[in-house]
Amino acid sequence: MTSRLSRRPVGRAFSTPPLHAPTARGPARPRLSHFARAALLLAGGEAAFAQDSADAGSSTAATAAASGTAAIVVPSVLVTGARAEPRTVQSSPTPVDVFSADAIDGAARAGLLETLNSLVPSFNLPNWVGFGNSTLVRGGQLRGLNPDHTLVLINGKRRHSTALLGAGGFTASAPADLSLIPTGAIERIEVLRDGASALYGSDAIAGVINIITRQDREGGSVQARVGEYYEGDGLTQQYQGHLGLPLGKDGHLSLAAQYDKQRPVFRDSPVPSTFLFYFPRNAAGQPILPSGSLASNPTLPAGATPDPREATRNSNQVFGLGGLQGFELGSLSADAGLDLGAGIEVYGLATYAHRKARAPQYFRHPSRDEVVRALYPDGFTPFSGITENDLSATAGVRGGEATGWRWDVSAGVGRDDIDTYIYNSVSPTYGLASQRDFFLGNQTYTAYTANGDLRRTLDIGGLASELSLGTELRQERFKRGVGDEQSWGHGGQPVLDGPNAGKALGNGFSGSQADTGNRPEDVINAKRHSEAVYLGLSLKPLRDWVVDTAVRREKFSDFGSTTTGRLATRFEIASGFALRGSVSSGFHAPPLAAQSQRATDIANDYANHQLRVSSPEAIALGAKPLKPEKSDNLSLGVVASPLQDLNVAVDVYQIKVKNRIATSTSFREALYPGTGALVQAAGLGFADGINYFINAADTRTRGIDVTLDGAFKGNGWGRLRWSAALNYNETVVSRVADTPAVLQAYNVPVFSVAQQNTLKYLAPRDKEIFTLNWSRNDWSVQTRLTHYGTIKRVGSPATIPTTGPWAGQREIVYDVGNLWTTDLEIAWKVTPRVRLALTANNLFDRKPATLPDPLLNKFQSYAYVNNGPITGAGGFYAVSARVDF
Template sequence: MKKMGLVSRGALITALTLTITPAMAQETAAPQASDEQSDGGVIIVTGTRTTGMKAADSPAPIQLIGSDALQRTGSPDLLQSLAQQLPSIQAQAFGSDLQAHTLQMKLRGLSPNHTLILVNGKRRHGTANVSVAGGPYGGSAAPDISFIIPESIEHVEVLQDGAAAQYGTDAIAGVINFIQKKADHGGSINATAGEYYDQGGKTYSIGGNIGIAPFEGAYLNISAQKKKKGFSFRGDINPQSVDAVAGGNEAVADLPGYPYTNRIIGDPRINQTVVMYNAGYEFGDYEVYSFGSYGHKKAAAYENTRSPAIIPGLYPAGFQPQERIDETDYSVTGGFKGSIGETSFDLASTYGKDLVKVYVWQSGNAQLYADTGFTPTTFHNGDFFATQWSNTLDLTHAFDVGLSAPVNVAAGLEFRHETYGIKAGDPASYYGGGAQSFFGYSPNDAGKYKRDNFSQYLDISFNPVENWLVDGAVRHEHYSDFGDTTVFKLTSRYDFSDAFALRGTASTGFRAPTLAEGGYSGLNVGPGFIGGVLPPASSAAAALGFGGLRPEKSTNYSLGVVLNPAPNFTITLDAYQITIRNRIMISTGFSGFQGNRCPEGYNGSNAAACLPYNADLYAIYNQLAVLGAVNGALGGSSTVTGLGDATAVPGYVILAENGVDRNTEGGISVQSFVNGVKMRTRGLDLMANYKADLGNMGNLDLTFTGNYNANKVLSINALPSALYSSTANPELTRLIDASSEVELEHTTPKFRGTLNAFWSWGKFSANLRESYYSQVYTFETARAAGPGFDAGDLIKVPVKSSFITDLEVGYQIAEPIKISIGANNLFNKYPTERSREYIRNIELQNRERGYSTSKYPTISPFGINGGYYYARINVTF
């Protein structure tokens, strides 16, 4: 397939001029929209409290995606479908550990926590599986939209503007509102199957939707999806397995995938079922409604392979542990809305819960085995749970005060109760060094956290003159754990003519830490290493000088134009700036042991091998404070006064699993969620749409969407006073390390453009999408010296700019049946490989397991799996 990549760019551009489709709602309004609704004529409910506003008249930048466009991405995963359609959205390509099972998305390069997810205008509950990684996805506990299925969606409204004053103080980057189907008749069945060009990722999905009218005035719309996806692998050989076989341990050759035995880099295996419904009963001016979802997901992800020496005798060939989850997610909303006189009301209550049970398979507890001669090979490591109960009352009334249009006044109340918690796992999962690949959650980690939020808002929209719209909103919120805040938004639009309009917004935001960011606790023990995350407000974190999290505060500005230069041709261009203060993220690791740099006073068996401690060079390790925090988190005293006899800290902290002193085998490192940085994001969003009637050759819809986005870390907050800050080399003692700072700034493409086209001609259709991603990069440690740097220095590891082509063709073989075949990443493009000269060759030379995982940078905005081909059949009735 890689020969296809030799197709000339000129041929590709020629193809683009022949077949293309817009991804946005200008391409297709919702399938149930009336014939009168066309480009820009779809009625929107996001970004405005004015009833009946059309997308073309929105004072804020909003883009719409129809259900047909979602289907044409070829993916049953809504996250990938959105990212392929909108350049301002980036889907996470890979997640380590539990993050692999709940991939997230970021809007405008900000945290997933900065985008508010709504279903039918009501807040969606977040995932219980918080990300404890660094970089832009760190700390994310946003809703898992894999539990929202494409079959249920009529259209999607994406508000690319700060909306904290309108919807809640976490809508800093914008709002994504999934509008469900309401049809009371008809339906569809969609079946798709596909896999990656090169290896793995086999996907099967069948979904359906049906509309029912139980009785006059009522509707019931039900959707369901069953999805299975297989493992993929994008690593390299494991030199240690090759050496084991060469050394006489032939059993290692029987490990699955040999010599590619370390299979952590790739997609997890997923088996997921989701059912959603949307129902209502309309009588007179009133409607009783309800909608909800129930989903169940089982998933498994490979972790780093372990050598036979970890648990001698139990696994003669070594073992390949897997982290697995068993997740249940559900939500239900009930509401009553209507009009009393000139006043409209909407009273609703929503309850949602996410429960994630965590397991480790094909593993063992090395210390338990050494102590008792027995270890389980399967562990229940613990559970996460998160709930949200929100209750809202929204009122709107239009007052005629003699202006060119009535003044629309909206006001509302919201009460929200949230919980988050961790349940301890099996004792064997956290005994001593814990289960290999994932240390179980102990009773010290377990706990339940709760919060109440009460908010009120007022929104006034009016037209001072006929072509000038002004909309102002103010919102006050009270948090039971963070006090009060008030945020504002002012939006305006002036239509100079039918062909030109100017619009702009200014707003403030306030985001309280999620309960998961404030309450997550977990230490993970690996071969020669112990590390993990301490809750910010815990006594263990306090030993390091942390005192809990503060809220984030933000300021948003945008200015844009709307152009209609010709019939069926629309252009929007919006510039924006977002500044976030005290952005919450995971800290750098603070270490007690690091390699053979030992704490002062240590006199263990390998004390003679210890390197001298240098207060400036190794200050970040902070020695006794870190060891005390680890000890406290594991149930001991957080006060460690010395290590002369190594009795102040438990043996499993001092010793590695094989009994060797940990200081010569690895290290001890802990982190915490912190208010880390002040950030500024500047960018431009461009959308251009043209629809052409080609006469006997059918219809051609063209859409170009582009996003320029530049993130900048303006400042990094100081270390707590209890931790040492080096004056000789401050870069070694930072709250946020250099790699995380670079990932915040440079792992979102500065420019991404997507040219979409759809050509329909009788029973035939073709969809072609060409996307451009500018270069992204991160920093990694050089393993060999190069021009201008030494081994051990941080060097740039890029994913170079790339064009990605997606193509789908379809044919209506009968009135209700359409078949389609297609490919995402048609020319099988992979991200730039990590440097062989300065990283990978040295790993191979040293026979390091890390060579197997370092082939591609996992920050790639278009993934690491290469091309994917698929077939789909649609049956409508």
């Protein structure tokens, strides 16, 4: 079979149905309330806020022009969290953060995921959770839940998911990928920290991230940012452009483009000299097998001498995952709107992104059986890779002001197309005929959505109210294609040379090293559709009391129907002091890819098979049809402005999630004696392993969010603004799925303790962000301090230690948190249109803890823990320039 490397065409454009939720983009800009200011201050905005006057926009612009500071006027109107009329931050019955375009830019991060991680305390972005291509599409956690427990909207319309199941290392997750949206297209981001499935449907268990795009009719900007890490690596470049154009009399066409490129960062320890790369030599100078494990601990046998090449080898090989992957990403967006008259507007949004990314796997030293030494005499480091094309398009029409019924009808399509590769690898059973680069297969996810929404203000028994109702039709498709034959096949070639020359390579050596391709039996072509209706009612029983209710009924073709509801309220007890709270139910549909997943991973001496959950083999081993995850959310908060320039918000919450989806424990003969017979009964090799997707557990998450902000304005020395935001979050596993009897017989837990620990401990226990911003005339200085609390990790040593602090421990508990990082930006407005900035992220070069010694591999002298929010990359600095026109 011919390799498909670099031959696949770019995905085609689609013109079909579409995306979700009514969006109000705007009444005239209102007065900025204290809580609107609070949200902006929390975002670390760079410039003066709008004054509390009806002409806020013009007065702020005048103030900015006089002072030379960059002005930002961000509406306090919120789209997210209600189907009724948009509200200000102050009057919202649920907690919402609002981040301006300047706040996003001021974070100086590579993409929206990194930006949200630096701005939102309840958001966690782990770096690498596992190996392979799943690390190249990252996912962030809101309130410690899975990435696809947070719904992503763009202008109130549902964003499609990634095609890569297991994104970010979360095995059953397929979230929307925020990294693919150009930041220059964004006017603001609204983060709703509350369950909202009754409003928006599946996925909104932890909350909603709503991205509002720019709708400029004129002007634009270009910006460049270049930086690198303190050790002189990881060169990062970002170039942005935005242009606003008039469309008709009152319409707009807002265009944005962005290009990002990051080189990889490696922070692996040198390999100890006791770990041999080459075969040792006997007294006659002939190569012999080393002592210890050939793959994981080759050492010098008694009486042998090292190969002379050991003295000149490169001991700084990429032998672990301590660092950052490299990527190249280009993205485009176009937002258009045109007034047709009579209060009717036609609108549309299209985005496109193209990404290439690579991540290293473990170095294969040259004495291993899977190394074809004639091709790689000094070993090799395989690199997982993806080439991705992502496209979305939404179009709609709205109006109805004259009739009293405001309506919005829209349709759209989202498609993510990913080719997966392994580079600089080998398929050992093909010997000298092996490829070095392999196409592993294609994965494509497509979602078509159509929406119809109605809203009307009513008088119900003298109570001011607003009714909202609507429907959504959605169709999803997932396809996975086969990879190059050498990426999964067995060529029959034995070991070619060395002490094991002529040794047969079993099925565990099939396919390309590190990542193997999709086999013919792994091919998927699945689809499903869903229909939903919702009804919402917002009431105002008293002038200072707001009550929001909503109910939604949704039916899926593959697992049936579900109903969710929501009640949220806010009551202002006194001026500047209010209580708010909500209770809601939610759900998350199993990813379409998980419903039909069938995959094979190759290790050195066995293959692990993930069985399709509906297959007869999986059912015989206890698998059951996947159910949707369901949640119950409770939230209670207080908002207050006790002083003119002091704002406080405190919200406590509880989220119970039932039937969380994960992979079952992988079992095989070497780990659970006797299970080889089960594997053979499934038609697989005796030494192979098996797992499948399950509804693994129920969890309960409890936490608290606190935000405070204030400002001081001195005479002559500038303006000082500060904010403090913190999150405390704790998850417990309240129930684990029953282990099927067929597995109980061999002491196989269907969901292991190690897997439970990932649910509980991946996110920091607490996170605090403190921001201080000083500005005067043309200068501004911003400092952001972030504290990560306990980040608990649990590991099992290969050999139980007999001495030291971990003596006798089968599970070692350690903490990689309790870290402080500092970000600093110094900016200068050279002219009213030109801004220069110097940024340092992680100014003091803080790094996470290293692994406890008993958990190190033999090729490591130390290793940074790389699955937390802080990596071993260390400090980063950048310079940037922006020109407005």
